[in-house]
Structure formats: C-alpha cells, structure tokens
Amino acid sequence: MTIRIKVCPICESRNLRLSSQFDGWLVPEMYICPDCGYKGPIYLEIQIDEKELEKE
Ligand SMILES: [Zn+2]
Structure with missing residues (x-):
C-alpha cells in the first residue's frame, strides 16, 4: 500500500514543515x-510505500 507525503521541492527532504507562524486569514x-x-x-507530493515510512 502506498501513501502520499509532502516533501521539499528543492531537495525532496521529508522534513518539510508547515509554518504556523502567522495566524492571519489572508496569509497563504x-x-x-x-x-x-x-x-x-x-511543496512536492510523492508516493511512497507505507513500509518505507515505518523504517524511520
Ligand atoms: Zn529542502
């Protein structure tokens, strides 16, 4: 079974975080x-095997 995760569009790191620094309505x-x-x-969305995620 595969799942989709968000990764960095530059280096494809899986450590990509969503910034919640701003709480304004109009801030993307x-x-x-x-x-x-x-x-x-x-962000980049990739499909990986679910088992691959469990390794980390
Ligand atoms: Zn990166």
Whole structure:
C-alpha cells in the first residue's frame, strides 16, 4: 500500500514543515525545509510505500 507525503521541492527532504507562524486569514500556507532552507508555498507530493515510512 502506498501513501502520499509532502516533501521539499528543492531537495525532496521529508522534513518539510508547515509554518504556523502567522495566524492571519489572508496569509497563504508556507512550507519550511530545515534541510536546505527552503521557504515558500510550494511543496512536492510523492508516493511512497507505507513500509518505507515505518523504517524511520
Ligand atoms: Zn529542502
């Protein structure tokens, strides 16, 4: 069984986090990658095997 996860569009890191720094209504969602320093509204969605996730 495969699941979809969000990863960094630059380095494909799975550590991508959704920033909740702002609580305003009009602020778009911002994703932050701690690995390469990416910050922006774009993310990459990949499909991985569920078992692969359990390894970590
Ligand atoms: Zn990254």
